[in-house]
Amino acid sequence: MDMAATPTRWVRTKRELGPIARLFDWKPFLVFICLLPAVGLLLVFLTYPLGLGIWLAFTDTTIGRSGRWIGIENFEFLLEDKLWWNAVFYSVFYTGVATVLKFGLGLWLALLLNNHLPFKSILRAIILLPWIVPTVLSAIAFWWIYDPQFSIISYLLIETGLRDTNVDFINTPWSARWSLIFANVWRGIPFVAISLLAGLQTISPSLYEAAMLDGTTGWQRFRYITFPMLLPILAIVMTFSIIFTFTDFQLVYAITRGGPINSTHLLATLAFQRGIQGGQLGEGAAIAVSMIPFLVFATLFSYYALARRKWQQGESDD
Numbered sequence: 001m002d003m004a005a006t007p008t009r010w011v012r013t014k015r016e017l018g019p020i021a022r023l024f025d026w027k028p029f030l031v032f033i034c035l036l037p038a039v040g041l042l043l044v045f046l047t048y049p050l051g052l053g054i055w056l057a058f059t060d061t062t063i064g065r066s067g068r069w070i071g072i073e074n075f076e077f078l079l080e081d082k083l084w085w086n087a088v089f090y091s092v093f094y095t096g097v098a099t100v101l102k103f104g105l106g107l108w109l110a111l112l113l114n115n116h117l118p119f120k121s122i123l124r125a126i127i128l129l130p131w132i133v134p135t136v137l138s139a140i141a142f143w144w145i146y147d148p149q150f151s152i153i154s155y156l157l158i159e160t161g162l163r164d165t166n167v168d169f170i171n172t173p174w175s176a177r178w179s180l181i182f183a184n185v186w187r188g189i190p191f192v193a194i195s196l197l198a199g200l201q202t203i204s205p206s207l208y209e210a211a212m213l214d215g216t217t218g219w220q221r222f223r224y225i226t227f228p229m230l231l232p233i234l235a236i237v238m239t240f241s242i243i244f245t246f247t248d249f250q251l252v253y254a255i256t257r258g259g260p261i262n263s264t265h266l267l268a269t270l271a272f273q274r275g276i277q278g279g280q281l282g283e284g285a286a287i288a289v290s291m292i293p294f295l296v297f298a299t300l301f302s303y304y305a306l307a308r309r310k311w312q313q314g315e316s317d318d
Contacts, residue, residue, distance in 0.1 A: 056285035063279040074286035084287065087265040090177065091294075094266060095246045098184045102241060103234075105185070106192025111226075113193070114200045124194070131190035139254030142183040146170045146255065173263035176256050180264055183251055188244070192237055199233035200226070239302035246294055267291050 023029055057074055061067030078084045113124060130138065145152055146169035154166035170176040203226065211221050227234075249268040252258065258265040258273060265273070267287055275284015 053285045054289055056282050057289040058286075059282045061281040061285075063276075063281060067282055070282070074283050075290070077283070078286060078290065083262055083265070084270065084290075086262065087267050087270040087287075088290075090264060091246055091266045091291075094177070094181060094184070094248075095242055098181050098188065098245050099238065099241055101181075101185045102188045102192050103238065106189050107196055109189065109193040110196035110200055113197050124197075127193055128190050130187050131194075135187070135250040136254055138183070138187055139251045142179075142186075142251075143255045146179055170256055171260055173260060176260060176264050180252055180255060183255065184245060184248060187251070188241060192241060195233060195237040196230065199230045203229045235302045239298050242298040242301075243295055246298070247291065 056067070058069060058071060059067035060070050060073075109127065113120060113127070117123065144150065148154075148166055148168060148171060151166060151169065153169075154163070157163040157167065158165075168175060169179045207225050207229075208221055211225060216224075246266075247268050248266060249272065252264060252266055252269050253272070256264045258269045267290060271284045271287035273284075274287060275281050278284070
């Protein structure tokens with residue numbers, strides 16, 4: 001009797017991985033390798049400059065001479081410096097007023113662009129223009145607009161008979177302060193408006209339809225639907241806006257350079273004046289380090305606002 005030939009089954013032998021292959025097959029090592037370039041960039045361009053600035057703040061280093069450790073003497077000097085207190089006041093005032101105006105106008109623009117309007121895409125692109133233009137170019141344009149002799153605003157007011165003399169925008173302290181705030185608001189509104197518009201797009205229209213069926217007003221829909229749903233993005237955008245505004249340098253330096261009579265100095269421009277132009281690197285670093293508590297406060301504001309939103313969604317605050 002013939003036996004049926006059984007086909008032989010070929011089994012591939014498992015090849016043992018070498019030490020290098022096993023290392024690259026280890027997930028923690030792959031995570032480390034992927035994060036290494038980003039960590040290196042952060043160490044070189046963020047951690048090292050920040051650490052060096054903090055160290056310089058506790059020394060009497062000047063340009064051309066390495067300093068010695070003097071402890072908190074630079075900060076004790078700042079507490080007695082009227083110019084530093086003036087910079088603190090104007091930095092807080094500048095940031096507070098500009099942030100309120102930017103968010104008021106930015107939210108209004110976002111709500112307007114969230115409706116069905118003709119040429120809506122073109123309008124969104126036009127609104128982004130102030131944010132796209134480089135800061136220095138915007139500052140030069142405003143410097144020309146505010147010029148005591150050649151201001152286009154003064155020219156139009158005189159030509160229409162509303163004024164007999166040019167408007168003095170930047171030669172007196174408070175007029176210069178308000179002029180800088182207006183320039184910052186003009187530049188910052190697009191960032192706020194587009195960011196909040198992106199948040200509005202994520203809100204389900206069914207919520208508004210259900211509210212309208214219940215007979216709610218427009219203000220009630222904004223208060224109980226739009227604002228709570230927009231709160232996470234609002235907190236993040238406000239945090240970034242506060243940080244960008246508080247650390248503003250280019251706009252102020254290009255238009256007024258801290259004048260007149262040092263009345264428009266922010267902490268950033270004052271640190272540059274003392275550290276680079278004045279050569280006192282230690283003192284300039286101390287002024288720059290004094291901004292850190294304000295920036296930490298802005299970060300904590302964002303964290304607690306997001307934690308509240310997590311609680312509303314039934315998540316933990318971890």
